[in-house]
Amino acid sequence: MSAGETFSLRSTPAGLGLVWHEQEQMKPLVIDFLAGRQAHRAQQATTRDEAIGRACGLVKHPHSSIIDATAGLGRDAWVLVNLGATVTMLERQPEVYALLQDALARLYAQQPEYRERFFLADYASLNEAATGSADVVYLDPMYPKGDRKQKAAVKKDMQMFQQLVGSDSDADQLLAPARRVARRRVVVKRPQHAAFLAQTKPDLQVVSKKHRFDVYLNPTPPNDALAAGTSS
Secondary structure (H helix, E strand, O other), X not given: OOHHHHEEEEEEXXXXXXXXHHHOOOXXXXXXXXXXXXXXXXXXXXXXXXXXXXXXXXOOOOOOEEEEOOOXXXXXXXXXXXXXXXXXXXXXXXXXHHHHHHHHHHHHHHOHHHHHOEEEOOOOOHHHOOOXXXXXXXXXXXXXXXXXXXXXXXXXXXXXXXXXXXXXXXXXXXXXXXXXXXXXXXXXXXXXXXXXXXXXXXXXXXXXXXXXXXXEEOOOOOOHHXXXXXXX
């Protein structure tokens, strides 16, 4: 069964929603940057509390330009924006792209200042991005379910998202174009036990309770790597 037969987009009072026809009892998945747990996390975000901010070098460069090349539901991107960065999201799955478009439109309507710092690119591949066009490229590829050592409970919205998107079988192919596009660093979010992306050891790591962030440095100003720290 194709994604088009299993999922569809539907207008809801909260915004555009993704419906999973095999699980009709589940609420439509709606992305909302203004309300709910996602909004609260981003509004409370600090580089001290958010390992992703330290990994992206926002301690030293809080206004960095970042390409989130695996945007998904936009949760990490929204945290990075609230930490001060300018973020461009890439998303290749059409239904998820539409959800992000709708969420951004609602955000811009209420807080138009975000038009200057939070975008959805009109291209879906890093291969289409110009060399050196961002300070940081952030990658959070879907990890194959069968490779997990322990099966953690997944929230319902993520269950729907994972069922729609599946695993990123070409994840290893993201690292090389990411390093071409990033001026300062590439940051890869991984489960604690996961192998390095493209079997390439990072220059440093920032570790949180649930994940680690592998950091690959490109030519940088002196001591830039120290801004990230090595643990949370």
